[in-house]
Amino acid sequence: MTERKNVVVGITGGIAAYKMADLVSRLSKNGFNVHVVMTEAATRFIAPLTLRTLSNNPVLTDMFEEYSEWKVQHIGVAEAADIIVIAPATANFLAKMRCGLADDLLSTVVLATRAPVLAAPSMNTNMLDNPVTQDNIKALKDRGILFIEPAEGELACGVSGRGRLPDVDIIYQNISDILNSKKDLQGKTVLITAGPTQEDIDPVRFITNRSTGKMGYALAQEAINRGARVLLVSGPTSLAVPVNAEIYRVRSAVEMNEICIELFDQADIVVATAAVADYRPLSYSDQKIKKKDGDLTLKLARNPDILEGLGQRKKHQILIGFAAETSNLIENARVKMQKKNLDYLVANDLTREGAGFGVETNICSLIFRDGTVKNLPQMSKADVARIIFDSLPAGQVAE
Numbered sequence: 281m282t283e284r285k286n287v288v289v290g291i292t293g294g295i296a297a298y299k300m301a302d303l304v305s306r307l308s309k310n311g312f313n314v315h316v317v318m319t320e321a322a323t324r325f326i327a328p329l330t331l332r333t334l335s336n337n338p339v340l341t342d343m344f345e346e347y348s349e350w351k352v353q354h355i356g357v358a359e360a361a362d363i364i365v366i367a368p369a370t371a372n373f374l375a376k377m378r379c380g381l382a383d384d385l386l387s388t389v390v391l392a393t394r395a396p397v398l399a400a401p402s403m404n405t406n407m408l409d410n411p412v413t414q415d416n417i418k419a420l421k422d423r424g425i426l427f428i429e430p431a432e433g434e435l436a437c438g439v440s441g442r443g444r445l446p447d448v449d450i451i452y453q454n455i456s457d458i459l460n461s462k463k464d465l466q467g468k469t470v471l472i473t474a475g476p477t478q479e480d481i482d483p484v485r486f487i488t489n490r491s492t493g494k495m496g497y498a499l500a501q502e503a504i505n506r507g508a509r510v511l512l513v514s515g516p517t518s519l520a521v522p523v524n525a526e527i528y529r530v531r532s533a534v535e536m537n538e539i540c541i542e543l544f545d546q547a548d549i550v551v552a553t554a555a556v557a558d559y560r561p562l563s564y565s566d567q568k569i570k571k572k573d574g575d576l577t578l579k580l581a582r583n584p585d586i587l588e589g590l591g592q593r594k595k596h597q598i599l600i601g602f603a604a605e606t607s608n609l610i611e612n613a614r615v616k617m618q619k620k621n622l623d624y625l626v627a628n629d630l631t632r633e634g635a636g637f638g639v640e641t642n643i644c645s646l647i648f649r650d651g652t653v654k655n656l657p658q659m660s661k662a663d664v665a666r667i668i669f670d671s672l673p674a675g676q677v678a679e
């Protein structure tokens with residue numbers, strides 16, 4: 281018999297807290313071991329006794345109370361969790377999570393866990409739309425916190441708008457999808473390049489591009505979720521490194537190339553999302569270049585094409601490239617795939633809104649060696665990452 285999964289349901293103080301009775305009951309009936317942790321405010325909206333009865337476990341509310349099941353309570357719960365679901369997640373709790381506060385049991389558990397955390401925000405529309413809340417949600421997403429988008433409809437405050445807790449069915453489905461996510465990359469090593477490179481001109485100036493690394497970091501997270509060992513070779517970004525990724529930080533294309541060659545033999549799958557600068561200043565000035573009257577001419581040297589080099593070294597590896605284009609997308613991508621000896625290529629058209637650098641979504645086409653093209657609609661970078669690994673040839677993934 282497989283062991284029961286531990287679902288920690290963290291309830292914060294929103295009116296939708298009462299709906300958690302239904303979620304907890306559904307999870308328990310479907311064989312999950314449910315541990316409810318409530319904030320003080322949540323206990324005003326729904327009685328802990330109700331949730332204790334439905335979960336068959338003590339409801340945890342107090343940082344300092346002794347619960348016999350756990351040695352050190354907040355760490356015990358955090359370690360046992362296969363997933364932590366925060367529903368409803370109030371604006372206040374999201375702000376606390378964003379800052380890493382740990383001033384009650386639930387926030388401490390969230391800080392101490394390595395399990396996936398899924399948050400379902402629910403609040404008044406104005407609170408949700410407030411830039412500070414949106415900024416907190418964005419920062420948490422960048423750190424790998426998973427979100428269920430709030431629904432639209434009648435709110436407790438009498439107005440109608442975005443901010444309702446989504447149906448319990450949807451929350452349940454998200455939990456079950458995360459817990460049952462494929463582990464088809466177990467035993468595989470995935471090498472991912474991400475972010476821009478910086479090519480130094482002098483001690484204060486460099487050449488770079490608009491890449492933020494979001495696509496590569498989403499791929500790293502997805503590969504980790506599927507059980508892979510992930511080697512993430514990253515140019516400078518402001519993103520949080522996914523927990524369990526082995527990070528190799530670099531600045532220039534030459535540095536990125538060296539590390540990739542060093543790591544290549546360990547890799548089974550390589551995904552090159554980095555926007556590697558094609559040129560670097562031919563010579564580096566170790567003194568700051570002084571401005572003078574008239575133009576300055578900067579001579580540039582070609583950088584190594586990292587992916588092409590790996591394509592030449594390729595043995596058993598699957599190589600996946602990215603092609604950011606502004607014209608003749610599919611044709612250019614086909615040429616690139618041949619030249620770099622790739623297994624498939626993800627092409628995105630930088631001229632389309634919702635695709636490419638900096639944005640949360642991407643619009644891609646997957647182009648395979650046999651010439652087939654799979655056009656994907658606009659979707660989150662996490663979803664693109666999922667489809668990229670779903671498209672691996674059989675034999676590369678554990679059945």
Ligand code: C5P
Nearest residue numbers: 552553554556584585586587601602603
């Ligand atoms: O030739 P182009 O730069 O359009 O190719 C894009 C693909 O090649 C991406 O996967 C990118 O990460 C990779 N690349 C590389 N080294 C370079 C240039 C691009 O690995 N110098």
